[in-house]
Amino acid sequence: MLTTASTTLETTMPSPAEQLRETLRARREQKELLLMTHIVLGYPNFDDSLCVVESMVKDGVDLMELQIPFSEPMADGPVILRANAQALAAGATTEQCMRFAERVSAEFDIPFLFMTYYNILFATGVEQFVRTMAEVGIQGAIIPDLPPEEGGEYLSAMKTQGLAPVHIFTPSSSPERLRELAQHSDGLVYCVARKGVTGKDTAFSSDLDAYLARCRESTDLPLALGFGVKSKEDMDFLRGRVDIAVVGSETIRVMEQRGVGAVSAFIEGLNAR
Amino acid sequence: MQHSGYFNQFGGAFIPEILVPTFNQLEAAYLQAKDDPQFWQDYETLMSTYSCRATPITFAQNLTEHFGGAQIYIKREDLNHTGAHKANNVMGQGLITRRMGKRRVIAETGAGQHGVATATMAAKFGFDCTIYMGAVDVARQRPNVFWMEQMGAEVIAVEDGSATLKDAINEAFRDWVTNMDDTHYVLGTACGPYPFPEMVCWLQSIIGKEARQQMLERVGKLPERVYACVGGGSNAMGIFSGFLDDKEVELVGVEAGGRGRGMGHHAARLAYDDAKIGVAQGYKTYFLQNGDGQMQDTHSVSAGLDYVGVSPILADLHERGAARFEAATDDEVVEAMRLTVRKEGLIPALESSHAFVQAFKEAPSMASTDVILINQSGRADKDIFTVADAIDDPKWKQFIINKAEEYRRADNSIDNTGDDHA
Numbered sequence: 001m002l003t004t005a006s007t008t009l010e011t012t013m014p015s016p017a018e019q020l021r022e023t024l025r026a027r028r029e030q031k032e033l034l035l036m037t038h039i040v041l042g043y044p045n046f047d048d049s050l051c052v053v054e055s056m057v058k059d060g061v062d063l064m065e066l067q068i069p070f071s072e073p074m075a076d077g078p079v080i081l082r083a084n085a086q087a088l089a090a091g092a093t094t095e096q097c098m099r100f101a102e103r104v105s106a107e108f109d110i111p112f113l114f115m116t117y118y119n120i121l122f123a124t125g126v127e128q129f130v131r132t133m134a135e136v137g138i139q140g141a142i143i144p145d146l147p148p149e150e151g152g153e154y155l156s157a158m159k160t161q162g163l164a165p166v167h168i169f170t171p172s173s174s175p176e177r178l179r180e181l182a183q184h185s186d187g188l189v190y191c192v193a194r195k196g197v198t199g200k201d202t203a204f205s206s207d208l209d210a211y212l213a214r215c216r217e218s219t220d221l222p223l224a225l226g227f228g229v230k231s232k233e234d235m236d237f238l239r240g241r242v243d244i245a246v247v248g249s250e251t252i253r254v255m256e257q258r259g260v261g262a263v264s265a266f267i268e269g270l271n272a273r
Numbered sequence: 274m275q276h277s278g279y280f281n282q283f284g285g286a287f288i289p290e291i292l293v294p295t296f297n298q299l300e301a302a303y304l305q306a307k308d309d310p311q312f313w314q315d316y317e318t319l320m321s322t323y324s325c326r327a328t329p330i331t332f333a334q335n336l337t338e339h340f341g342g343a344q345i346y347i348k349r350e351d352l353n354h355t356g357a358h359k360a361n362n363v364m365g366q367g368l369i370t371r372r373m374g375k376r377r378v379i380a381e382t383g384a385g386q387h388g389v390a391t392a393t394m395a396a397k398f399g400f401d402c403t404i405y406m407g408a409v410d411v412a413r414q415r416p417n418v419f420w421m422e423q424m425g426a427e428v429i430a431v432e433d434g435s436a437t438l439k440d441a442i443n444e445a446f447r448d449w450v451t452n453m454d455d456t457h458y459v460l461g462t463a464c465g466p467y468p469f470p471e472m473v474c475w476l477q478s479i480i481g482k483e484a485r486q487q488m489l490e491r492v493g494k495l496p497e498r499v500y501a502c503v504g505g506g507s508n509a510m511g512i513f514s515g516f517l518d519d520k521e522v523e524l525v526g527v528e529a530g531g532r533g534r535g536m537g538h539h540a541a542r543l544a545y546d547d548a549k550i551g552v553a554q555g556y557k558t559y560f561l562q563n564g565d566g567q568m569q570d571t572h573s574v575s576a577g578l579d580y581v582g583v584s585p586i587l588a589d590l591h592e593r594g595a596a597r598f599e600a601a602t603d604d605e606v607v608e609a610m611r612l613t614v615r616k617e618g619l620i621p622a623l624e625s626s627h628a629f630v631q632a633f634k635e636a637p638s639m640a641s642t643d644v645i646l647i648n649q650s651g652r653a654d655k656d657i658f659t660v661a662d663a664i665d666d667p668k669w670k671q672f673i674i675n676k677a678e679e680y681r682r683a684d685n686s687i688d689n690t691g692d693d694h695a
């Protein structure tokens with residue numbers, strides 16, 4: 001792990017979670033629908049990951065989810081699954097991901113979150129992992145296989161470091177469950193648009209409205225919606241319904257089919273009004 | 274859920290949020306079935322009329338004389354319909370699926386035994402069925418794939434990751450998070466998120482219940498030691514659970530030693546010291562992983578034992594010293610199997626033969642008044658290709674060559690007729 005001297009947050013300095021909330025609030029004043037993108041670190045290699053971050057920030061992406069690859073990405077569909085496997089086959093390590101995070105959060109002025117599976121934290125030691133996260137400038141994390149019932153150590157470490165744990169709302173979650181998840185979340189909540197894994201199509205229709213209303217009622221945090229968002233039409237649909245649109249698999253698909261250079265035009269297209 | 278599903282530090286339910294209601298429903302159905310004496314009665318009736326329960330214990334007289342030590346008894350799970358203990362778990366989960374009102378089942382399979390058992394159950398209960406199987410396993414267990422497809426199951430070869438059991442489990446979960454409303458995931462071993470480990474052990478405990486009673490009736494005493502192979506741990510927990518309260522009975526789990534020690538060469542999570550505690554596939558246990566927590570490749574001659582994790586219940590027994598864990602290497606396994614076939618006319622699956630290896634190592638130094646019990650979890654019909662290769666049987670090879678020639682000729686003549694009509 002990184003050996004940067006551990007940062008003790010002064011009480012006067014806003015915590016990373018507070019900074020995240022403030023950034024999102026300020027950006028939302030300028031823009032009705034924010035765009036969060038998701039990339040798999042080290043896929044196809046760290047140089048390309050850096051180029052993608054650079055181009056996304058330039059093209060107006062508002063925040064990014066950086067996935068630390070894991071060998072068993074249970075909640076991910078074929079595109080992200082293979083990106084995980086190939087990043088690992090190319091030798092990506094947690095340590096490299098931390099260094100990458102340190103670099104991009106120093107260089108680019110948008111919030112970065114980690115997305116990964118619990119074993120990545122557990123193998124390092126949850127407390128140490130979270131401390132390093134804070135040191136490298138990551139503001140929050142999404143751990144899809146860690147429900148709050150199992151997340152005691154994680155949640156208290158995140159709290160100590162002032163980081164934002166982001167939980168996942170789903171269409172099958174009961175109103176009580178949504179409130180429970182919201183209580184344990186900070187920064188934003190991630191609403192999945194449908195059942196299933198990442199990377200499959202979603203038919204965006206007003207059927208979503210009742211679910212999104214339930215999400216709204218459960219929290220004051222900004223709502224991010226992901227799973228299947230991939231076009232300007234999807235963005236237009238989501239504008240006014242949620243605060244943040246999440247684009248994951250589609251960017252990877254664009255990169256695979258048309259190269260890293262094509263990502264910029266794709267993002268510009270999404271953000272076009 | 275009402276319970277957390279921990280066995281000291283092992284177990285739990287690390288599930289994606291979308292499955293929370295599904296797990297609540299499953300836990301409720303499981304606890305209800307467990308509380309309902311009628312359920313167990315229906316289960317025993319089903320198993321005694323559709324499968325071969327109670328399976329007998331067999332005294333292996335020739336092996337006993339050969340080793341000249343402890344008396345060797347064998348619990349015959351190979352006599353279950355579909356040839357392995359997997360049927361116990363599957364039929365029980367079939368009854369639970371029906372109670373939940375679901376119409377489709379999915380399952381992962383390694384050796385294919387659990388897949389065949391699930392396909393059988395689906396055919397009998399009238400469920401739709403999809404089986405996920407690592408592409409490597411599809412290639413080495415074609416006979417089981419053949420039967421699954423005959424029974425109407427769709428078999429999906431999983432190419433991702435190491436293309437073995439763990440990858441099939443991931444893929445089954447991906448199906449489940451999409452189709453949970455009408456689909457039950459019939460997990461095949463005592464692993465995965467709570468309530469699976471506990472529920473599977475409960476259904477498999479029928480082995481141990483019978484075995485304990487049979488030992489008392491037939492032999493007049495409990496065995497000194499009980500041996501079972503350990504993949505995920507369901508047959509081991511099944512037989513062990515009959516003797517957990519009998520402190521004088523030593524429980525011995527035998528894992529896949531493969532080519533011997535060293536990461537990548539085996540699948541011994543407890544017997545060797547390459548595994549570390551981690552969380553994957555929804556639960557906490559010992560996993561064969563690297564320092565970053567990435568799962569590593571495993572190896573075993575038997576497709577059913579090469580899993581990266583192990584039942585949290587066994588991990589706990591291991592930690593508490595309530596069971597002992599050993600490993601048997603590929604070569605030892607084939608040798609023990611050949612000896613058992615030759616001496617007793619029994620055909621233990623390569624998985625089961627791991628248990629025989631350890632029993633054979635220990636029997637000679639035990640007293641002739643001592644009794645040991647081996648769980649023969651399955652029979653080796655499915656392993657005929659692997660075993661024939663290991664034994665390097667020239668007549669088998671010639672048979673396959675001839676068969677291939679026959680198919681090729683038939684193919685050519687079809688092609689030719691095709692051309693004629695073109």
Ligand SMILES: Cc1ncc(COP(=O)(O)O)c(C=O)c1O
Nearest residue numbers: 386504505506507508577624651
């Ligand atoms: C015959 C047989 N025995 C044992 C196993 C290992 O599974 P478990 O450890 O759950 O009993 C398998 C798995 O496929 C099997 O087919």
